[in-house]
Amino acid sequence: MEIRKIYDRDFRINAVKLALESNRFKVAKELGIATTNIYRWQAELKKYGPDSFCGGGHFRNPEQKRFSELKRTLKQKLKDTELEIEIFKSASKYIPQGKPMIFHFIENNLDTYPLWKMCKVLGIREFTYYRWRDKILSPRQCQTILLEEEISSIFYEYKERYGNIKISAELQSRGFKLSPAQVTFYMRKLGFISKFGRRRIIKSGSLFIPHNPCVFPNVLNRQFKVEEPSQVWVSGITSIEIATGLLFLTIIMDLFDTKIIGLSLSDGLTIKETSIPAWEMAVHNRKTKKGLIFHSDRSPQYANKMFTRKLNSYQDIRRSMSRQGNHLDNAIPKTFFTSLKSEIVDLNMLLTKKQIEEKIFEYIQNQQ
Template identity: 45%
Template structure:
């Protein structure tokens, strides 16, 4: 039978060494039934390593005396300080980009530095880091989520008036490389789309005996200078109990609405004349200015023609009968107005409509809306570039 050996824990060994100082080695050996040679070995180890004695002989374990332990602690602190400096130096450019970027940095450098050290240095809770890591979203998915949020943000930032083309341009301005097809796919997924156009109401009455002008403009819609060609038109807007009528005058040079008026009737005094007065106060009518419109009675009336004639060399031009393409730019504006404002709201009251139309024309269309004709610049940006403002 193999001989059994007694085992003694660390506290017993330390107590035995202290008792040897009081009672002597022989008495302690007798009391504990331990050989004197074993007690001598315990005493020698205690004198050498002090309180770190009797920690076992596990594999890889190195016992240190107090001086060695102090050196080891100082070495550990120096190493931590060096790692801290390296981590801060490399991570400094990511800290300002937000918490998610810092978490990603820790994950990417887990094989370079201890995770606990990086979390401590960058002030990220270790529990929070591992919780984020468990719910980690891949970089491609993060990009998709980010683009979805940007598309939605732009759509609502501009009052739901941007389509896929203009949202694509805005995203590219913000640094994204993305195609119109991709943006359109995001918009469909998010349910962001225009309502369909509704049936229109005819506001042009060309059955009159007033003076009609020839089609001088002849669809030459590109103009190189301001106040060379102004176009005008009238459209209806349904309100709760009836209709309102919007008259606009637009400069073909920069597509700016320089004159407009919203009225409850189609008389010349409430449509074309107020819009004309606003236009000439906002932008000077130059020599040989072409004023183009349809053949409506409001444009062919004697009172309106007299207003035009009060300015020298203004050339009247009118679309051919029943041909709305001859005044396509004004029609395009009304299409944008109705898609981006009118069809997206329930029926307005008269007061609400006045406020909304003012906001749309003066603060949105003339200032913030991007125009494909202007190479996706706003009118303000285009005019600033051309030194018009």
């Protein structure tokens, strides 16, 4: 690519003078420039006189300077606005999901956009982002995490058979002084229930925790007829006996068309095996909207901080729970489970986990 030549002011004035004194074509050839340059320089000298040939960064008058600065400023603002729109479009699907997902978006796009610009567009203070990234924990939070890890380790080490009393004793042997009542608190928070207590809890429908801030009033109040999608979602959990033990089926149903939009089939009853994966599948299959009522019973899989935080990360979702001992408050999932079991359970023999999975998915597909 040929490099563009730059001619200073004196050179241009001399070239114009020589062209006026003799033949411009001859002058252009001798100076090694295009004839059109001489024509253009002559016209500029005639028009602007002494103010001709200012060069880059120089202006003939203050007004021209102001115009150039305004033009440069507007170009920069336009560029900034286009970048902000691009950031907002890229982050639009994360914004309704709350700050944690916005933080993850920022973390994943640091190589694409400036941090300060993303924080400005998304309404996040840089300090808040850094605090989330560095996960600054207080000593009390560190102690809580350590206890939760120890309780989780014991619970799974003993094949989910230990309850609060045995876990408390095991913690004592490991150097942790925690009463059975305190262990119960952590087990409920983590969604842990020993295998010996599961049948009783499933049959009773709920395990009421006094003064539990994650228990909500019965907003739905048995109003099971709705007119729009994503107006009311109901959820429930049931146990299914198989050859090797028990499986636990969690469903989320949209009352508008009674379609199962989320489900989880698990070996355990922890929050991460039941309500959380069912919810994630539901929001993937169907969009939430403002005013959505999520109704369930009061079992620990729903009445806990982890699941409550999950739902709170979505905008304007109203929680609703059955009243204690009122199974008809959540009658729709129970009716579904009764119909399902009548179709898939073989009275003559217990099926394997794989066979049950196939029958459940086939039944749900035929019902939709």
